[in-house]
Amino acid sequence: MLTFITTIKEKILMNKSVFALLAGLMFFTLFFSCSTNQNSKKNTTQEEAKGSVKHESATSKVRWLGQWYGEGKKEVLVREMAREFELLNQDVDVDLTFPYQAVGIDSFGDPFRRVTDSIIKWVGTNTWPYDILVCDKYFYNDVSRLTNNSNWGQTYLVDFKNEKWYKDSHKEYVLATDEYTGNFGGIAPGAFLEGSWNLLFTSSVVEDKLGIKVKNYDMTIDDFIGYAQKVHAYNQSHSDKITFCATNYATMETVVNQLISSELGASRTADPLVALANVYNKLEILSQYLPDKQYHKYSTDRELKHEDALFHLHLTWVTMFWQRTNPEGEKKMRPCEYPSMNGKTASAYSGTYNCIFVIPKNAKNREAATRLMKFICSVDVAEKWESYSKCPTGLKSRMSMSEFGTDDFSNFSKHLTKKYDNRLVDATMSKNLFGKNLNVNFFTTDVLRGEMTASQAISNIKRQVR
Numbered sequence: 001m002l003t004f005i006t007t008i009k010e011k012i013l014m015n016k017s018v019f020a021l022l023a024g025l026m027f028f029t030l031f032f033s034c035s036t037n038q039n040s041k042k043n044t045t046q047e048e049a050k051g052s053v054k055h056e057s058a059t060s061k062v063r064w065l066g067q068w069y070g071e072g073k074k075e076v077l078v079r080e081m082a083r084e085f086e087l088l089n090q091d092v093d094v095d096l097t098f099p100y101q102a103v104g105i106d107s108f109g110d111p112f113r114r115v116t117d118s119i120i121k122w123v124g125t126n127t128w129p130y131d132i133l134v135c136d137k138y139f140y141n142d143v144s145r146l147t148n149n150s151n152w153g154q155t156y157l158v159d160f161k162n163e164k165w166y167k168d169s170h171k172e173y174v175l176a177t178d179e180y181t182g183n184f185g186g187i188a189p190g191a192f193l194e195g196s197w198n199l200l201f202t203s204s205v206v207e208d209k210l211g212i213k214v215k216n217y218d219m220t221i222d223d224f225i226g227y228a229q230k231v232h233a234y235n236q237s238h239s240d241k242i243t244f245c246a247t248n249y250a251t252m253e254t255v256v257n258q259l260i261s262s263e264l265g266a267s268r269t270a271d272p273l274v275a276l277a278n279v280y281n282k283l284e285i286l287s288q289y290l291p292d293k294q295y296h297k298y299s300t301d302r303e304l305k306h307e308d309a310l311f312h313l314h315l316t317w318v319t320m321f322w323q324r325t326n327p328e329g330e331k332k333m334r335p336c337e338y339p340s341m342n343g344k345t346a347s348a349y350s351g352t353y354n355c356i357f358v359i360p361k362n363a364k365n366r367e368a369a370t371r372l373m374k375f376i377c378s379v380d381v382a383e384k385w386e387s388y389s390k391c392p393t394g395l396k397s398r399m400s401m402s403e404f405g406t407d408d409f410s411n412f413s414k415h416l417t418k419k420y421d422n423r424l425v426d427a428t429m430s431k432n433l434f435g436k437n438l439n440v441n442f443f444t445t446d447v448l449r450g451e452m453t454a455s456q457a458i459s460n461i462k463r464q465v466r
Contacts, residue, residue, distance in 0.1 A: 061093045062368040065115075065133035067356050069098035071320035073388035080384070085375045092368045099134065116142040123147065123156055128360040131369035135358040136194070137183035144185070151185040158359040158370070159187035169377035173423055174353050174394035189358040191376045192394030193385055195424060197351040197416065198254050200336040201312040201319075206242055210234055210310070216408075217337050217415045221259060221282045224339040225289070231310055232289035241295040246309035248298035252291070253444050254313070254350055256283065257429050258338040261346035264432075268347060272433040273462060279341065280447055280454035287450035306332045315351075316391050316409075334408040337416070348423035349416055353394035386413075392422050440464050 064082065068074035082094040103114040119135060120143055122128050135143075135157075144150040153159075160166040166188065167175060174180055174192050181188050202214045210230045215223055231244040245252060256279065263275040296308045302321035304312065306329030312318075322330035338350055357376065359369045375381065382395035390409035416422075430438040442461060446452035452460075 059091055059093055060365055060368050061095050062132065062365050062372055063095045063130045064097065064357075064369075064372070065102060065130040066096050066098050067134040067136075068320075069100050070324060071317065072323060074317075074320060077381075077384055077388050081372075081376060081381060085372055088375070089368075089371060092371070094372070097130075112139070115139060116146070119143050120146055122360070123152055126156065126362050128363050130360075131363040131365045132357050132359050132372055134356060135189070136354045136356050137352070140184050153185040153187050153189055153358075156360055156362070157184075157187065157189040158361055158366070159189060160373070161188035165374060166377060169379075169396060170394055171396055171422065173421075177425075179425065179427065180353055180355070180394070184355065188355070190355045190373055191357065191381075192353040192355050193376060193381070194354045194356050194389075195351065195392030195394060195422075196316045196354070197335075197349060197391070197424070198250070198258075198313075198315055198338065200245070200255075200338060201314060201333045202336045203306045203310060203312070204332050204334065205307050206310045209242070214310070214336055216334065216412065217419075219337055219339040220342045221279075221286075221339050222342060225282070225286050227310060228286055228289035228291045235290075235295075243293065243295045243309035244289070244291050245311040245313055246296070246298070246305070247292070247294065247313050248303070249301040249314050249318070251445070252313065252448060253429065253442075255338055256444050256448075257427070257432055258346060258350045259341055260429065260432055261348065261350075261425070262340035262344040264346070265344060266347045273458065273465075276433060276442075276461065277454065277458045280457055282341070283444075283447045284450075284454040287448055290449075292445065292448045304329045304333070306330075311336075316389075319409075335412045337412075345419070347420075348425040349420045350426070351392075351424035352426040353392070353424060392417070392424065434465065438465065 066078045066082075068078055079096070082096045086092060086094050099112070099115050102118075115134065116139055119133075119139060123143065140153065143152060161175070161181065170192060175188065180192060200219075202216075207213060212227065212230055214227060228244050231242050235241050245255075259279045259282070260275060263278050264270050264272070296305055298305070301314075302318060302325060304322045304326040306326065312333065316335070319330060319333070322333070340346065357373070359366060359373060363369050377395060379396060379398055382393050382397040385391070385393045385395075386397055390407070390413055392413070425432075428437055429442050429444075430436065430440050440461060441464065443452050443457040447454060447457050
């Protein structure tokens with residue numbers, strides 16, 4: 001019995017030793033494993049940190065002073081361009097700023113005077129806080145006028161005119177027309193993305209008052225005179241006077257210029273002074289109905305008084321502002337084509353293609369900005385512009401007319417595209433008539449107001465040009 005008990009004790013002691021040994025081995029294994037994992041995690045974290053630092057150091061920033069803030073889908077397009085460019089170019093961050101933010105004023109204010117002043121300052125020092133910036137033909141002209149240097153762009157801005165990718169991305173008409181590069185001192189400093197028409201925006205509210213329906217397309221000068229006659233008759237018997245054509249933004253000279261273009265015809269072989277006389281004879285008839293009489297005052301060029309004028313003379317972009325200042329009134333307005341002389345068609349329609357963004361030669365990140373400009377010149381961006389703005393573009397596009405939609409602007413775009421093949425012209429009357437800018441007083445307003453007859457005006461013009 002004693003021997004049996006001793007044997008059991010020995011076995012128990014032996015088993016305890018084995019258990020202790022196994023427990024020690026398990027502890028060592030767990031400790032080593034945890035230590036290894038911790039070291040592994042530490043090493044991984046360090047590698048990730050190194051990778052993050054490497055990625056950050058490889059990323060450059062392109063600073064962009066944009067355009068179209070608060071202008072509906074045009075603003076959307078700019079933001080999409082910045083975002084999509086970043087996705088396609090992982091090594092570049094786009095720092096997008098709008099003029100309102102840059103000059104620190106309310107988005108309903110007008111920052112453009114300050115932008116012009118800023119560009120003049122940057123030109124003077126050749127230091128540029130932005131790698132790509134808004135500088136359309138209006139800004140460019142302001143800087144030219146205030147610095148007395150119309151060719152300042154040749155010195156300070158990148159010229160893409162001879163780049164193959166740039167030429168391939170634009171419609172041939174745009175780059176073949178001196179007007180567009182001429183707006184920038186003979187250079188092509190960026191994408192001619194924006195196209196805009198000069199329009200007669202017609203108020204359906206006033207149409208109802210007058211009991212008429214204005215033609216959206218193919219309006220003749222006789223139609224135009226007839227509408228003025230209706231407005232004049234209404235004003236003779238009503239106290240709530242109607243303005244025939246509100247010109248708080250542009251003068252009726254743009255309408256007259258389109259009439260001249262149509263009288264000259266697509267071949268432009270007609271005698272310019274004979275064409276001008278034919279147009280002025282019609283203006284003399286029109287003057288009987290006070291077409292230039294402005295019964296209502298406007299605080300800004302973006303104000304809309306949809307119940308007070310039959311026509312508002314403006315460019316296409318104004319609708320984006322009307323949607324903010326008078327959204328209900330904007331819905332009552334529709335685009336109408338400028339009138340033409342009876343049975344005549346101009347070679348091009350009144351409007352323009354505009355380069356919006358430019359790159360300074362001395363930009364800090366010129367290489368990335370140039371890549372962004374190439375992206376802006378792409379077919380995808382061109383199609384988005386047409387879809388979002390319902391306006392033409394100087395860039396090549398795959399969009400067909402059937403894709404434009406059926407709203408008023410889409411239908412208008414289809415009509416002008418078919419009629420004028422996207423040819424737009426924004427020339428002075430002297431260049432339209434004589435092929436060059438001359439210092440000529442055409443007395444257009446005098447004839448429209450009945451202060452001078454057509455024959456008197458033509459005689460005075462002849463003395464100036466011959």
